[in-house]
Amino acid sequence: xxxLQPVSAPARVSYGVGFFALFVAVWAVATLGxxxxxxxxxxxxxxxxxxWALMTVHGFAYDIGITIWRVVGGFVLAAAIALxxxxxxxxxxxxxxxxxxxxxxxxxxxxxxxxPLLILWAGIGETQKLLVIFIGSFxxxxxxxxxxxxxxxxxxxxxxxxxxxxxxxxxxxxxLPNAAPEIAEILRMVLGWAWTYVIVAELIGSSxxxxxxxxxxxxxxxxxxxxxxxxxxxxIGLISDFxxxxxxxxxxxxxxx
Amino acid sequence: MNKLSIEGVGKLFxxxxxxxxxxxxxxxxxxxxxKDFITILGPSGCGKxxxxxxxxxxETASEGRVLLDGRPVTGPGADRGMVFQSYxxxxxxxxxxxxxxxxxxxxxxxxxxxxxxxxxxxxVGLKGFENHYPKQLSGGMQQxxxxxxxxxxxxxxxxxxxxxxxxxxxxxxxxxxxLLGIWEREAKTVMFVTHDVEExxxxxxxxxxxxxxxxxxxxxxxxxxPHPRPYTIKTSAAFVALKERLVEEIRAEVMxxx
Ligand SMILES: Nc1ncnc2c1ncn2[C@@H]1O[C@H](COP(=O)(O)OP(=O)(O)O)[C@@H](O)[C@H]1O
Ligand SMILES: [Mg+2]
Numbered sequence: 001x002x003x004l005q006p007v008s009a010p011a012r013v014s015y016g017v018g019f020f021a022l023f024v025a026v027w028a029v030a031t032l033g034x035x036x037x038x039x040x041x042x043x044x045x046x047x048x049x050x051x052w053a054l055m056t057v058h059g060f061a062y063d064i065g066i067t068i069w070r071v072v073g074g075f076v077l078a079a080a081i082a083l084x085x086x087x088x089x090x091x092x093x094x095x096x097x098x099x100x101x102x103x104x105x106x107x108x109x110x111x112x113x114x115x116p117l118l119i120l121w122a123g124i125g126e127t128q129k130l131l132v133i134f135i136g137s138f139x140x141x142x143x144x145x146x147x148x149x150x151x152x153x154x155x156x157x158x159x160x161x162x163x164x165x166x167x168x169x170x171x172x173x174x175x176l177p178n179a180a181p182e183i184a185e186i187l188r189m190v191l192g193w194a195w196t197y198v199i200v201a202e203l204i205g206s207s208x209x210x211x212x213x214x215x216x217x218x219x220x221x222x223x224x225x226x227x228x229x230x231x232x233x234x235x236i237g238l239i240s241d242f243x244x245x246x247x248x249x250x251x252x253x254x255x256x257x
Numbered sequence: 258m259n260k261l262s263i264e265g266v267g268k269l270f271x272x273x274x275x276x277x278x279x280x281x282x283x284x285x286x287x288x289x290x291x292k293d294f295i296t297i298l299g300p301s302g303c304g305k306x307x308x309x310x311x312x313x314x315x316e317t318a319s320e321g322r323v324l325l326d327g328r329p330v331t332g333p334g335a336d337r338g339m340v341f342q343s344y345x346x347x348x349x350x351x352x353x354x355x356x357x358x359x360x361x362x363x364x365x366x367x368x369x370x371x372x373x374x375x376x377x378x379x380x381v382g383l384k385g386f387e388n389h390y391p392k393q394l395s396g397g398m399q400q401x402x403x404x405x406x407x408x409x410x411x412x413x414x415x416x417x418x419x420x421x422x423x424x425x426x427x428x429x430x431x432x433x434x435x436l437l438g439i440w441e442r443e444a445k446t447v448m449f450v451t452h453d454v455e456e457x458x459x460x461x462x463x464x465x466x467x468x469x470x471x472x473x474x475x476x477x478x479x480x481x482x483p484h485p486r487p488y489t490i491k492t493s494a495a496f497v498a499l500k501e502r503l504v505e506e507i508r509a510e511v512m513x514x515x
Contacts, residue, residue, distance in 0.1 A: 153345075155341055155343050155345045156345055156347060158313075158315050158333075158339075158341070158345070159339070159341065159345040159347075159403075160347075160358075160362075161314075161315065161332075161333035162313055162314075162315070162333050162334075162335075162337060162338060162339040162407070162416075163335060163338070163358050163359035163362060163406065163407070163410055164334060164335025164359050164362045164363060164410065165362050166362075169362055173358075173362075174347065177347070177349040177350075178347075178348075178349065180349070252349070253390070254348050254349050254350075254390040254391075254392065255348070255349070
């Protein structure tokens with residue numbers, strides 16, 4: 001193999017699928033071959049059966065819907081506030097100097113550790129779930145967006161000024177479009193993280209959602225259902241990632257290599 | 258009449274922390290006549306860019322002042338168009354949108370500004386590339402676009418900071434001819450910075466030579482070659498004589514700085 005030598009598109013797909021197949025094969029051999037006790041790990045076949053039962057009998061589709069709603073709701077809320085704040089911080093240094101130290105500190109506060117506190121404040125309803133997602137993604141978003149906006153090439157800003165741009169117009173017509181593809185990429189990444197927070201929020205004090213199903217199944221020692229739930233989360237992540245990438249390429253044709 | 262007056266303009270960059278401030282430019286005085294094409298020639302690091310950026314309003318002078326049509330320059334503005342050595346097209350805009358950028362900032366209606374931009378795209382030889390993005394174009398074409406973008410704004414003076422510095426020799430020669438052609442047709446006031454002697458003579462009616470760092474104006478030499486100037490003029494006796502003289506001037510400075 002030559003370093004950095006690209007692979008063709010079909011080869012790329014077959015390699016990618018290949019590892020999935022290998023993974024499932026190893027799992028099947030370990031469980032069906034009796035190397036791992038059934039109690040600890042269900043086989044792929046059991047997992048599919050349990051999953052089918054979940055969807056058809058236990059109304060798991062509703063839980064999936066609830067979880068997606070929570071992630072998207074909390075994330076949209078965080079993004080709606082993080083975008084203007086991050087842009088202001090990236091563009092105006094005094095604003096950055098004011099907020100940056102606190103946001104940097106708040107970013108390291110683990111969202112999951114807030115769950116007991118949030119339950120105390122907001123109960124175990126939807127507000128609490130949304131707040132967990134919000135806390136988990138807001139500070140990350142703000143910081144990364146500020147860096148993306150502030151990272152504009154200085155000479156592009158100079159060029160705009162010599163073309164008659166005002167300060168506001170430099171922000172709106174240079175800093176923003178310049179950072180847009182990177183901001184879209186940041187949203188994609190942080191949305192991925194939001195998925196881990198929602199599951200944690202649902203593991204504790206919840207009566208619906210994928211995370212709640214997983215806790216229930218644990219009580220019943222139903223590893224097939226747990227694994228099915230985890231795989232569903234992975235699949236949703238994969239789909240949303242794919243949609244984001246596709247949209248970014250459509251929206252920012254000038255940025256793709 | 259003077260278009261631009263540079264009156265005792267100097268620059269001292271503040272040092273970082275304990276370090277001493279650096280003198281980038283000794284106070285310089287220079288008048289540029291309306292519709293004149295002057296080149297500023299000097300070894301690298303002598304303060305050419307600093308001087309041009311002060312004229313553009315992107316940098317403040319430590320002393321002295323710059324007057325455009327008798328009014329002091331206080332900041333950057335559309336009346337002084339600039340072309341940079343680095344490629345500064347906006348990557349998210351197409352070529353035609355890049356050229357129309359200044360007009361959009363001024364609030365010119367879309368159809369009208371695209372008309373003007375298309376005309377300039379044609380003038381600099383970019384017909385057929387209007388809807389390309391900058392990254393799809395060669396360096397030479399990007400600099401053509403940058404020149405068109407500055408000119409579409411109809412500035413009082415065009416400032417160019419080694420715009421062809423990163424191009425290969427053949428492309429560079431073509432670009433010089435193109436710019437000279439535009440100047441001959443449009444009668445613009447131009448201030449062009451370069452460290453290349455041949456480039457300085459070929460386009461200019463005046464070459465201002467700067468000394469090694471910290472830069473000061475060392476010589477101011479008129480170029481009395483006729484217009485229009487074909488590229489073959491570079492081998493004429495008058496051109497060669499001028500070139501020898503300037504090479505001598507610059508050599509002394511390069512030796513002082515290298
Ligand atoms: N922002 C700055 N801060 C400190 N020193 C600078 C700055 N910009 C330029 N200089 C210094 O000023 C001198 C002149 O720079 P410049 O005008 O870019 O020269 P030229 O364009 O002739 O090569 C150089 O020695 C450079 O290091
Ligand atoms: Mg320079």
